[in-house]
Amino acid sequence: MVIAGAGPTGLMCALVLARRGVPVVLCEAEPSLTHDLRAGSYHPPTLEMMAPYGITARMHEHGLQVRRWQIRSRRGGLVAEFDLGLLADVTPYPYRLHLEQHRLTPIQLDLLRSERCAEVHFNHRVTGFDDEGDSVSVRFESDGVPGTVRAAYLVGADGGRSTIRKRLAVEFEGFTWPEQFLVVSTPYDLAQHGFAMNAYVADPVEWAAVFKMPELWRLAFPCEPGLPDDALLDPAAVERRMQGFLEKPSAYEIRYQSIYRVHQRVAAEWRRGRVILAGDAAHLNNPLGGFGLNSGIHDAVNLGEKLARVWRGEADAALLDLYVRQRRAATIEQVQAMSIRNKRLLEERDPAVQKSRMEELIAISNDPQRARAHMLESSMIAGLRKSMEIR
Numbered sequence: 001m002v003i004a005g006a007g008p009t010g011l012m013c014a015l016v017l018a019r020r021g022v023p024v025v026l027c028e029a030e031p032s033l034t035h036d037l038r039a040g041s042y043h044p045p046t047l048e049m050m051a052p053y054g055i056t057a058r059m060h061e062h063g064l065q066v067r068r069w070q071i072r073s074r075r076g077g078l079v080a081e082f083d084l085g086l087l088a089d090v091t092p093y094p095y096r097l098h099l100e101q102h103r104l105t106p107i108q109l110d111l112l113r114s115e116r117c118a119e120v121h122f123n124h125r126v127t128g129f130d131d132e133g134d135s136v137s138v139r140f141e142s143d144g145v146p147g148t149v150r151a152a153y154l155v156g157a158d159g160g161r162s163t164i165r166k167r168l169a170v171e172f173e174g175f176t177w178p179e180q181f182l183v184v185s186t187p188y189d190l191a192q193h194g195f196a197m198n199a200y201v202a203d204p205v206e207w208a209a210v211f212k213m214p215e216l217w218r219l220a221f222p223c224e225p226g227l228p229d230d231a232l233l234d235p236a237a238v239e240r241r242m243q244g245f246l247e248k249p250s251a252y253e254i255r256y257q258s259i260y261r262v263h264q265r266v267a268a269e270w271r272r273g274r275v276i277l278a279g280d281a282a283h284l285n286n287p288l289g290g291f292g293l294n295s296g297i298h299d300a301v302n303l304g305e306k307l308a309r310v311w312r313g314e315a316d317a318a319l320l321d322l323y324v325r326q327r328r329a330a331t332i333e334q335v336q337a338m339s340i341r342n343k344r345l346l347e348e349r350d351p352a353v354q355k356s357r358m359e360e361l362i363a364i365s366n367d368p369q370r371a372r373a374h375m376l377e378s379s380m381i382a383g384l385r386k387s388m389e390i391r
């Protein structure tokens with residue numbers, strides 16, 4: 001097997017295959033793992049899936065266990081709080097674990113490197129492929145030198161701008177939000193102001209998402225469309241935003257800031273012959289709810305297990321279409337639907353609609369049965385169960 005992309009999806013898929021004795025070559029375009037600040041919130045099913053590989057235990061050495069999360073209103077403060085402890089009977093991890101994505105991938109890589117069946121090549125950009133029916137010939141470039149490697153299957157886990165998806169000429173259906181997102185990290189302790197370690201703050205003008213990472217608090221805000229990145233990242237502008245979010249007498253210490261564009265897109269096809277897409281290469285969503293990286297891991301485990309069975313001759317290649325059916329359904333019906341709904345909830349401009357939605361959330365949080373159903377859904381447990389019933 002050849003996997004393009006050593007992000008969390010590609011690394012996970014490689015590890016699932018290698019543990020089952022399947023030879024796997026992982027090609028990463030960059031000279032090392034990427035270090036930018038991206039995802040950092042892991043839902044219970046993701047922790048369960050990574051546990052047999054030894055990843056979850058290592059993540060717990062530094063990760064934060066976040067049991068409570070909040071919906072807040074920028075003007076009115078706390079609206080509703082949910083306690084994931086209510087799910088202790090359905091998962092050994094009744095919390096979200098917070099740990100930066102760039103601290104997950106080195107754990108995955110380290111474990112992968114101890115597998116005899118796995119080869120990892122940095123500086124190897126996959127440039128194309130030829131599906132030859134009984135195998136696939138994968139083209140790559142390393143320091144400007146072209147090469148090829150033959151494989152039973154090629155997994156395109158090469159991120160949102162996937163070369164593999166483009167070479168397949170598969171439509172990336174959906175839309176791009178007009179506003180970019182600004183991500184800011186600060187050591188300033190928001191807990192002293194009542195913030196749980198994960199909070200979503202509704203506001204018709206400037207909603208916010210708050211995540212406590214092991215050392216820093218990370219905030220995401222929407223940006224006015226049309227403004228250049230330089231203006232959005234100007235330290236004075238960032239400080240104004242932070243003060244607007246929570247006023248304090250001294251300036252905020254900002255450790256990291258970046259801007260990124262947000263999409264809701266799903267590839268029209270996830271498998272063609274011997275080439276299969278997974279993770280961001282197959283789907284993108286906004287970060288409200290923390291589903292992107294989690295669903296990439298879910299793809300990787302589902303696909304890796306099925307590919308191993310096909311490779312060993314225990315199942316027909318049609319099993320790979322079941323991966324597509326199960327994971328596309330979870331992506332479209334759950335991840336896309338919930339992330340769009342979450343964003344619309346936070347940014348609702350009509351005060352009457354906002355008020356009624358917030359009242360509904362208060363009612364849900366005050367009713368243990370409804371709160372449990374809400375958490376089963378928002379923790380990706382209900383959606384995964386439903387998708388795994390697909391045959």
Ligand SMILES: Cc1cc2nc3c(=O)[nH]c(=O)nc-3n(C[C@H](O)[C@H](O)[C@H](O)COP(=O)(O)OP(=O)(O)OC[C@H]3O[C@@H](n4cnc5c(N)ncnc54)[C@H](O)[C@@H]3O)c2cc1C
Binds near residue numbers: 030157158278294
């Ligand atoms: C700012 C930000 C915040 C986010 N917050 C969250 C969050 O809170 N929760 C959440 O769940 N998700 C979040 N996400 C999404 C999450 O980061 C992605 O879903 C996740 O990185 C997907 O992993 P991946 O392995 O599929 O793709 P990527 O992480 O993009 O990895 C793809 C890899 O492929 C490599 N590559 C690209 N092209 C080639 C090629 N041709 N050949 C070989 N290698 C190639 C790239 O260098 C990269 O290493 C966020 C994303 C961003 C940008």
